[in-house]
Amino acid sequence: FMEEVNELLELAMLYDFYGELLKEHNKQIFEDYILNDLSLSEIADAEGITRQGVHDVVKRCSKQLRGYEEKLHLVEKFNKTKACVERINELLGHSYHTGDLESVKEARGLTEEILDWL
Secondary structure (H helix, E strand, C coil), rough: HHHHHHHHHHHHHHHHHHHHHHHHHHHHHHHHHHHCCCCCCHHHHHHHHHHHHHHHHHHHHHHHHHHHHHHHCHHHHHHHHHHHHHHHHHHHHHHHEEEEEEHHHHHHHHHHHHHCCC
């Protein structure tokens, strides 16, 4: 069950970054299935295609989105940047309360790391 949820979360994140690159018709089907939680049958009825057709579109879109991520790594960079910003926030909060300049140095190092990725 958790594996299924993780896959849906992964696909939703990939869609957020790369969804606009999908063909409009495929994009709508993928969005209805992944984001709107409609069943294959509901989408098939609305689109006038078979359940298998909907399934094929979802699989093809999933493969495309994963392919974009393999080439561009935007989601990976986003997640790394987010983790670094959260750590910087912690370090600066600590430094603010304690006056510890080592935390500021570490935060600065993280900002430089982020800038190197961009």
